Amino acid sequence: MLEVSHLAHGFDRQPALWDIPYLYWQGRSLVHLRGDNGSGKTTLLRLLAGLEAPRQGTIHWTLAGAMSAVTPPCPGRVLYLHQQPYLFDTSVAGNLRYVARWHGWRGEMARDRVAAMLEHCGLAAHAEQRARSLSGGERMRLALARAWLLSPRVLLLDEPTASLDRQAIADVSALISSLHEVGCAIVLSAHQPSVLTERCDEYWSLEQRCLQVSAFKQGVAV
């Protein structure tokens, strides 16, 4: 569950990009965050992930299994993925092994989890390939696999299908949908409607420095 109040943020001494008096989100749905270029979509996602501190207001996450609300960052539980995800300069499997090591998974358990995730995300054939030599779609799938390894509660995706070809969009969208089906709440920003945004059951729109929240039910905004 996400609770935001009196949130405002801007850069340097410029006026705030937007002002969000109150936002409550159950943290279960697949959300499409919309807005023009420069409307502050990325900034909002980064604030929700705790990568930046808001100029004003509060953000609280109450995650499943937690006793009380916490201020982000929530490493491993609320994850933000950059539009161009950063892949560590190692192999595809190496990127996942980093995560395994940081969480204390060792030996066979780590190997099995990494192998299973690569298989699941269609990257098993590239396991020992240098991560940075992957195509755009494969890079995004690897970033999603790396995140999925931690079974996050919430994923904040910044334009995950931007500058991908049709097939890559389909592959990445399928993976994101699968993640959502296994219980991961997702907020994704996107300019253009796509096969992925059509699957969203809620949308947040940054317009005129405000956040409008709507829910979709069978294609009808309510």
Next chain:
Amino acid sequence: MHELMNTAREALHLLVSLDPALWEIIGVSFRVSLTAILVALPPSLLIALLLARVAFPGRWFAISLVNTFMAVPTVVVGLVLFMLLSRSGPLGELRLLFTQRAMILGQILLAMPVLTAMLHSTLQSIDQRAWETARQLGAGWWQSLWVLIREARFGVIAAVLAAFGRIIAEVGSAVMIGGNIEHFTRTITTAIALETLKGEFAQGLALGLVLLLLALVLNVLLGVMRGRGHQTVSV
């Protein structure tokens, strides 16, 4: 010309015949310089990280200071250390003057600005997303720091090679605070200076060849590292 050729032949003979006196000097040089680099690297890395990643008042002044220290002549470092370490100096009690430890200290002071400046530049060029990604995926502070260093590894190696090249070839501080004592503090560069003064050109030339060879090896390695670094950035 004929004399020069004879000297060169004699120098090569000294090298390939593994002349003990010659190789002892080479050994002292490498021991002192390698120790200095190993000691200088961790603090330089920490300062470089601080300068590259933490915003604090006076940061640009600190960066300018580091860059200025890179240009300090080696004899000036030798002079300052000589004054500090001589009997009447504030650190005279330590009895370090004319020892390998004093030479290591001098080379640490010479290596640190080069290391810090190059590491700062390397670490500054590492994408901010590397740190954010590692932290979000659950890496601790030290683990994330290690990731940054690993991502910058080619630049780190290039900095170490460049600093090593500078200190092993310096003569000013080595001769002033080492004293050029045979079997103890005589290094490649101080030996070249001495042998030349004595008119023993063959040994001087042989040692000069070692330095030239070392410079070639370091430059090739630097080229390889730079190439790999660029490859890393560009893909």
